[in-house]
Amino acid sequence: DTEVTQTPKHLVMGMTNKKSLKCEQHMGHRAMYWYKQKAKKPPELMFVYSYEKLSINESVPSRFSPECPNSSLLNLHLHALQPEDSALYLCASSQALGNQPQHFGDGTRLSIL
Amino acid sequence: QQQVKQSPQSLIVQKGGISIINCAYENTAFDYFPWYQQFPGKGPALLIAIRPDVSEKKEGRFTISFNKSAKQFSLHIMDSQPGDSATYFCAAPNQAGTALIFGKGTTLSVSS
Numbered sequence: 001d002t003e004v005t006q007t008p009k010h011l012v013m014g015m016t017n018k019k020s021l022k023c024e025q026h027m028g029h030r031a032m033y034w035y036k037q038k039a040k041k042p043p044e045l046m047f048v049y050s051y052e053k054l055s056i057n058e059s060v061p062s063r064f065s066p067e068c069p070n071s072s073l074l075n076l077h078l079h080a081l082q083p084e085d086s087a088l089y090l091c092a093s094s095q096a097l098g099n100q101p102q103h104f105g106d107g108t109r110l111s112i113l
Numbered sequence: 114q115q116q117v118k119q120s121p122q123s124l125i126v127q128k129g130g131i132s133i134i135n136c137a138y139e140n141t142a143f144d145y146f147p148w149y150q151q152f153p154g155k156g157p158a159l160l161i162a163i164r165p166d167v168s169e170k171k172e173g174r175f176t177i178s179f180n181k182s183a184k185q186f187s188l189h190i191m192d193s194q195p196g197d198s199a200t201y202f203c204a205a206p207n208q209a210g211t212a213l214i215f216g217k218g219t220t221l222s223v224s225s
Contacts, residue, residue, distance in 0.1 A: 041217070042202055043202075045212045048212055055211060097211045
């Protein structure tokens with residue numbers, strides 16, 4: 001079992017739907033990350049939060065909207081997604097920004113119809 | 114753009130053999146080099162990591178070798194087992210040190 005919990009594990013949605021992905025960690029980590037991973041590819045960084053503040057946005061389309069309500073939770077709000085957005089969405093956390101071990105959840109498998 | 118170049122793309126090893134995966138980096142400011150193991154349907158799991166003040170780190174059957182002058186680091190899996198069959202990613206910090214850049218991955222198959 002991983003220490004970073006992501007829900008739901010699978011999500012199928014239409015292009016007009018609004019949904020949210022959730023991530024939770026209780027390791028006291030102050031940096032949290034969203035990655036996108038396509039099949040047979042490495043994870044690609046989307047967003048980084050440090051102390052609940054958005055630190056990095058890797059030019060992600062606005063149809064993806066991150067939120068960090070507190071130090072343990074990270075959400076990714078989805079709206080008007082495209083079929084090419086189908087992927088595994090991974091959340092990770094680390095003690096702080098910088099050269100720290102990152103711990104990943106098992107991801108949400110997202111399919112856009 | 115910063116890169117971490119990983120090879121080979123795929124690797125087939127007999128049970129009991131040694132698996133070797135290599136990575137090369139560009140940015141000399143990098144000072145943390147982790148390896149991740151990913152099984153199908155799971156997230157990447159931190160396997161082992163090294164900082165450049167040492168040339169080698171060993172944890173059980175897994176060893177990282179680090180060559181600072183060549184800007185390369187490698188993962189050695191000794192006595193490879195079928196349960197080691199997975200995708201392995203090397204990574205290094207980005208220039209700002211705020212996130213990880215991953216290599217393209219190596220799919221390892223250990224045949225019994």
